[in-house]
Amino acid sequence: MKLIIQIPCYNEEATLPITLGDLPRQVPGIDDVEWLIINDGSTDRTVEVAREWGVDHIVDFDHNRGLAKAFMAGLEASLKAGADIIVNTDADNQYYAGDIPRLVEPILAGQAEIVIGARPIQRIRHFSPVKKVLQKLGSWAVRMASRTSVADAPSGFRAISRQAALQLNVFNEYTYTLETIIQAGQRGMAVISVPVHTNDYLRPSRLVKSIVSYVQRSLLTILRIFVTYRPLQFFTILGAIPFSAGFLLGLRWLYFFLIVGSDRTRVPSLILTAILILIGVQLWVFGLVADLLSVNRKLLEDIQLRLRRNDIETERQRRLLQQQSSSLKVGRSGR
Numbered sequence: 001m002k003l004i005i006q007i008p009c010y011n012e013e014a015t016l017p018i019t020l021g022d023l024p025r026q027v028p029g030i031d032d033v034e035w036l037i038i039n040d041g042s043t044d045r046t047v048e049v050a051r052e053w054g055v056d057h058i059v060d061f062d063h064n065r066g067l068a069k070a071f072m073a074g075l076e077a078s079l080k081a082g083a084d085i086i087v088n089t090d091a092d093n094q095y096y097a098g099d100i101p102r103l104v105e106p107i108l109a110g111q112a113e114i115v116i117g118a119r120p121i122q123r124i125r126h127f128s129p130v131k132k133v134l135q136k137l138g139s140w141a142v143r144m145a146s147r148t149s150v151a152d153a154p155s156g157f158r159a160i161s162r163q164a165a166l167q168l169n170v171f172n173e174y175t176y177t178l179e180t181i182i183q184a185g186q187r188g189m190a191v192i193s194v195p196v197h198t199n200d201y202l203r204p205s206r207l208v209k210s211i212v213s214y215v216q217r218s219l220l221t222i223l224r225i226f227v228t229y230r231p232l233q234f235f236t237i238l239g240a241i242p243f244s245a246g247f248l249l250g251l252r253w254l255y256f257f258l259i260v261g262s263d264r265t266r267v268p269s270l271i272l273t274a275i276l277i278l279i280g281v282q283l284w285v286f287g288l289v290a291d292l293l294s295v296n297r298k299l300l301e302d303i304q305l306r307l308r309r310n311d312i313e314t315e316r317q318r319r320l321l322q323q324q325s326s327s328l329k330v331g332r333s334g335r
Contacts, residue, residue: 002032003104004057004083008070009037012091013045019089020053022097022199029101029108030085036078037091038070057081071176075165079308080315086160095119095157096197103159106192113164113189116150116181117157117196124198138218142178145226146185151193153181154218164189166308167301171228172221179221186229231294235287243280249273 005023009016016037025033036057037050041064050058059077061070071088078086085107089095095117106112121127121135135154142153154177160168167187170176184191227234250273253266 001030001084001108002034002082003027003030003085003087004034004036004078004081005087005089005100006036006038006071006074006078007089007091008040008067008074009042009046009050009091010040010064010070011042011044011046013042013049015092016046016049017053019091019093019097020050020055022093023089024097024100027101027104030104034081034083036074036081038074038077040064040066040070066173068170068173068176068179072168072170075160075168079162079165079312082316082319083165084162086162086165088156088158088160090156093199096199099157099194099196100159102194102196103157106194107159107161111190112192113161114180114184114191115159116152116191116193117155118151118193119155119157119196119198121152125201134215138178138215141219141222142181145222146182146191148181148185148191149193150181150191153178155196157196166305166312169301169304171224175217175221178218179225182222182225183229186225227290228297229294231290232287235283235290239280239283239287241280242276242283246273246276246278246280249276 007016007019012019020035023035027033034056035054036059037046037055038059039047039050039061041061047058047060057077059070059073061073074088075086085104087100087103089097089100099117103115103117106115121132124132127135135152139151139153142148143150154175156177164184167189168180168183170179172179181191249269253269253273256266
């Protein structure tokens with residue numbers, strides 16, 4: 001059983017030694033623990049620091065591609081390196097590395113495929129009251145959209161099983177935290193939360209530069225994933241709004257025309273009724289078309305899963321052959 005701890009990095013030479021210094025090399029129930037960093041186009045000594053600390057794998061981007069791309073590249077590299085479980089953490093040492101066994105335990109026990117570390121939000125001093133409220137609201141929205149019980153959706157401290165990592169896709173270029181939870185929940189994966197601790201505050205977040213922009217991007221992410229995985233439900237609800245308004249307005253027109261018997265024809269009301277009902281019906285048709293397209297998406301995801309498995313198995317076989325070849329060379333030289 002191999003565990004790989006991955007860390008997305010962007011100009012982290014100051015904090016990376018602290019983070020790596022706390023990472024474990026032994027975890028209960030795990031035979032082999034390796035470290036991996038994703039250098040997201042750093043311009044400082046991040047890679048040199050990683051090598052000095054004995055990081056086993058380095059994924060190197062020639063330019064900054066963003067946290068979401070770095071996260072997915074880390075998953076792919078970890079899978080090719082033979083990881084059975086992948087733990088993602090941050091390079092700013094925000095998360096307490098001593099809780100990694102707690103994250104891994106539910107996966108080892110077969111209770112979950114993804115485990116999210118839930119931070120003690122109310123006790124984090126550098127979080128403003130507004131940010132704490134928004135964290136709660138955001139996590140609630142993700143729980144509703146994903147049908148999971150995740151307590152701290154924006155948390156990047158998480159453990160992912162091999163099977164779950166093979167199925168994850170991230171379309172958003174901003175962050176992976178919300179999208180992966182909603183995606184996993186909609187696919188029926190077992191996602192749970194475990195309480196974790198946090199370390200002292202070392203530097204401001206590079207992801208949350210503005211609360212307003214973060215909220216906007218998070219809401220768009222939630223909406224986008226919900227439309228992707230529940231298109232019929234989304235367009236049914238959306239179409240019901242104008243259809244209901246048009247239907248009620250039509251009842252009002254019939255009341256005045258048939259019962260009251262007014263001389264006024266109320267043509268504008270009748271036109272608006274027709275327009276609203278037509279919009280509602282069109283949105284329902286969009287939902288049916290999107291639902292049919294989602295069948296193709298599921299087929300493509302199945303094909304992608306098989307291709308990923310084949311690529312990773314091929315890579316594992318190649319690594320195994322290299323190790324066997326190296327062992328034979330060592331044996332012959334010893335003779």
